[in-house]
Amino acid sequence: MIALALPAQDSGSFTPPGIDELHLPAILPWGAHDGFSKQMLLVILSVVIIATFFILAARKRQLVPGKLQFAGEMAYGFVRNSIAKDIIGGKDFIKYVPLLFSLFFFILVNNIYGAIPVLQLPSFSHVGGAYVLAGIVFITWIAIGVRKNGLRYFKLATVPSGIPWYILLIVVPIEIISNFLVRPVTHSLRLFATMLAGHLIVMLAGSGIEFLVMQENVLLKGASVLVLVGAIAMYMLEALIMALQAYVFTLLTAIYIEGALHADSH
Amino acid sequence: MKQQIISAATTDTAATNPLVPNVWEMGVVLVGFAVLLYIVVKFVVPMFEKTYAERAEAIEGGIAKAEQAQAEASAALEEYKQQLTDARAEANRIREEARAEGAQILADLKAKAAAESARITEQAHAAIESERQAAVVSLRSEVGTLATTLAGRIVGEALTDDERAARVVDRFLADLETQNAGAAK
Numbered sequence: 341m342i343a344l345a346l347p348a349q350d351s352g353s354f355t356p357p358g359i360d361e362l363h364l365p366a367i368l369p370w371g372a373h374d375g376f377s378k379q380m381l382l383v384i385l386s387v388v389i390i391a392t393f394f395i396l397a398a399r400k401r402q403l404v405p406g407k408l409q410f411a412g413e414m415a416y417g418f419v420r421n422s423i424a425k426d427i428i429g430g431k432d433f434i435k436y437v438p439l440l441f442s443l444f445f446f447i448l449v450n451n452i453y454g455a456i457p458v459l460q461l462p463s464f465s466h467v468g469g470a471y472v473l474a475g476i477v478f479i480t481w482i483a484i485g486v487r488k489n490g491l492r493y494f495k496l497a498t499v500p501s502g503i504p505w506y507i508l509l510i511v512v513p514i515e516i517i518s519n520f521l522v523r524p525v526t527h528s529l530r531l532f533a534t535m536l537a538g539h540l541i542v543m544l545a546g547s548g549i550e551f552l553v554m555q556e557n558v559l560l561k562g563a564s565v566l567v568l569v570g571a572i573a574m575y576m577l578e579a580l581i582m583a584l585q586a587y588v589f590t591l592l593t594a595i596y597i598e599g600a601l602h603a604d605s606h
Numbered sequence: 607m608k609q610q611i612i613s614a615a616t617t618d619t620a621a622t623n624p625l626v627p628n629v630w631e632m633g634v635v636l637v638g639f640a641v642l643l644y645i646v647v648k649f650v651v652p653m654f655e656k657t658y659a660e661r662a663e664a665i666e667g668g669i670a671k672a673e674q675a676q677a678e679a680s681a682a683l684e685e686y687k688q689q690l691t692d693a694r695a696e697a698n699r700i701r702e703e704a705r706a707e708g709a710q711i712l713a714d715l716k717a718k719a720a721a722e723s724a725r726i727t728e729q730a731h732a733a734i735e736s737e738r739q740a741a742v743v744s745l746r747s748e749v750g751t752l753a754t755t756l757a758g759r760i761v762g763e764a765l766t767d768d769e770r771a772a773r774v775v776d777r778f779l780a781d782l783e784t785q786n787a788g789a790a791k
Binding site for chain 1: 624625626627628629630631632634635636638639641642643645646647649650651653654655656657660661664
């Protein structure tokens with residue numbers, strides 16, 4: 341809020357908020373740049389929210405569920421059936437449900453923060469969290485592949501069958517790069533970048549409205565309404581993207597795990 | 607202008623480059639996610655799965671129970687039908703037996719009645735015969751006596767010789783009987 345108010349005070353020219361504005365001053369500073377930031381608080385809060393909600397929803401275990409249990413079962417069933425069962429399938433999918441479930445709701449709640457007025461900060465607009473989650477997934481699917489197929493997994497994952505050797509010369513490096521280098525990077529940056537961009541747009545719209553309202557000129561003041569309409573539309577779009585990115589991240593995780601499990605049939 | 611941007615970008619990359627993560631935040635996310643994953647693995651997923659399993663079992667159990675009840679009901683129906691057929695057969699059999707028995711009794715009674723009547727008739731015949739015999743005997747002696755008395759009176763002589771008289775009477779009666787038989791012929 342303080343950051344948003346700043347550009348409007350020298351009403352001569354509009355300075356849009358930059359990436360630096362994403363780094364709010366630490367709530368409990370220690371060291372030069374580090375400290376207990378709002379992001380950290382929100383991440384911890386998300387764990388509390390998710391754990392509390394699902395434990396309360398699952399605890400009663402009634403055959404005919406109440407409202408809370410029904411909501412919990414819907415949410416759980418969505419990840420269990422629409423993601424884990426449909427993508428991974430077989431009898432083994434249940435083993436990966438906890439990871440996919442935790443990923444989906446952890447990302448969803450941390451993203452939705454961006455759409456909640458007071459919190460207004462998606463945790464993954466800082467790249468660190470996205471790196472961590474993508475890293476966990478990266479290690480997980482490689483471990484699954486190796487455990488299932490042994491070290492032969494790396495050959496299965498990089499050398500497609502039924503291709504002449506001179507094409508393999510090109511294909512193998514591409515496969516190595518795309519599977520083992522690009523995949524974790526895109527997996528993390530996709531989440532981070534959409535959250536950052538969404539947050540920037542909302543911030544930009546907010547400061548733009550503030551700047552226009554402060555203007556002496558009535559027409560310029562009136563123009564702020566247009567920005568407001570645009571901002572609301574963008575807000576809706578961002579809310580959609582927040583949920584969608586949680587889904588995409590989890591879906592990709594399921595696809596990577598499925599690929600590692602059935603590497604020999606690909 | 608361009609120079610300025612480049613120099614600005616190079617001077618404080620650490621602060622502005624969004625791709626450089628904050629290590630502390632990474633730690634918080636890592637720990638937070640690990641805690642969440644632990645809770646989910648330990649409590650949330652088992653509880654939901656148990657509920658699912660119980661629900662599936664309840665539904666399948668209900669179906670099994672209904673099927674069992676259905677089977678029991680149809681078995682009972684079958685049994686009742688069987689009993690009904692048995693009862694009908696039994697009734698038929700009893701009726702048939704009764705009819706046969708009735709006929710038997712009737713026949714017995716008829717036979718008995720016939721025998722009785724035959725016996726009575728026989729007795730009557732015997733009685734009549736014996737009476738006739740007695741009458742014949744008494745008549746014969748009486749007629750003899752009368753005839754001899756009569757003849758004695760006519761002849762005037764007592765036919766005292768009973769032996770001769772009896773012989774004459776017998777001859778007379780024998781003649782009479784042959785005459786009667788010839789007349790009857």
